[in-house]
Amino acid sequence: MLNHFYSFMVKGLVAKKSDDFSAWYADVVLKAELIEHTSVSGCMVYRPGSFAIWEALQRFLDSEFKKLGVQNAYFPSLIPESLLTKEADHVEGFAPEVAWVTHGGDKELSERLAIRPTSETIMYESYGKWIRSYRDLPLKLNQWCNVVRWEFKHPRPFLRGREFLWQEGHTVHASEESARQEVYAILDVYRRAYEEILAVPVLAGAKSIAERFAGADTTTSLEALFPDGKAVQACTSHYLGTGFAQAFNITFLDASGQQQFGHQNSWGFSTRSIGIMIGVHGDDKGLVLPPRIAPVPVVVVPITFSKDKEGSQNVLSVAQDLCDTHGWHLDNRDQSPGSRFAEWEMKGIPVRIELGPRDLQNNTVVVVRRDTSEKAVVSLNEVAQHVSVLLEDIQKSLFVQAKKHLDASIVEVSSLSELKDVVEQGKIGVACWVDSPENEEEIKKVTGAKSLTSASEKEGMCVVSGKKVSSRHYFGKSY
């Protein structure tokens, strides 16, 4: 009896998503074969199941970046200390979590090398050499790479690790206006990646002064909400101003022969997005993948019987045909149907097609959607059409569900005590405030909430000082 109980626990998930989100999350990323831990804390293996999701995101983002005139390049992962420390605010922000290379073999290096926590400094050294004239601008480069940030907080697969994958775009513009325009254009590409590809609704706005990127003039961000009521920063797009240009001597002669500093942006989107998608869509049976990023959108599970040799033979050949024709995945492993169903559910494959002799007699198949578990008997002639409509519908419906939850979780508040209540209910508060590190600290102390990103302006009283203001911000518990 006990053993039976255990074997069930091993195969299913250890916790319900609604009971214990953290335990559920830690378990689902392992059981869906997305992640493997290594012996270095915070450094994880992205198994094929998760890397394929990353590749789908790369395809979308990369093609959108190119539409905006961005080219890909690659800069080294090691940054000399003297270079990393050139921009004062930037070093200060990153210093505590930089990992260093100090030796080559047994020999100590004359200057230690940082493993990039981000690539501003190494890229801008080159930018300074390349840019001479306004005709060289805008310069728009992106790189797909890894970065290392030696965090001491508890690592979580995808959401926080010491090494992660991302893209970082770094552009230089002749004017502030041109740079700022791009910041929002990029933020919109990111929004579409979340909403259209990952089916995750997000809040877009600007970060508070305290939460700004180290060395940036303005940081814009997307924020998502987990089912447990905690918000997550989904990605950022910064206007850096001319601070880095001054530190790295990125200057150009304008049309009138005047020397000017370049206006710079940097923007990044990381594998954290995968974790956000998992947390938002997954359920008690495992992962639920939006069709657009599912490595396998449709799996066909044939069911055969040794007593019915002819029927079974038919089943196999029809299943094979379906997969050959539509590029679906055939799972004809010698395992009971239930076990195969459960595995594909754990992995979040959007649509499963069940096919046995009984179906073939009627020229039908059973089509099951992962998000709702709804089963439909569909004629063989119409299955391709049915599935393509279904995939669209799943994609849309996942977004709609998540959007409902997000919308229902946003509450306007006009005092710190209201904000505290809202946050304790696992919701996000929108409050008027005067943006300052002191006010932010006060809000955090009283309510436990961090500022997330700015909301649309509206007249009201600052929740800390009572001053009349129109700037508003989202606040919530956060990862």
Next chain:
RNA sequence: GGGGCUAUAGUGUAGCUUGGUAUCACUCAUGGUUUGGGACCAUGGAACUCCAGUUCAAAUCUGGAUAGCCCCA
């Protein structure tokens, strides 16, 4: 940043109090029977996180390291 819990095969575990051949199940491999929601039989493979100490003897006791998890800030 502060506090707590845990570590035994691929996974989940028993054993630890009282030191002496490491338990069970799933998984895996092979063969056979099976297959409409986590099949079964037979045979086989696979583990004490690491480093030190105590001891005739350490999974077990002691110290340290590492990793995972939880709570608070």
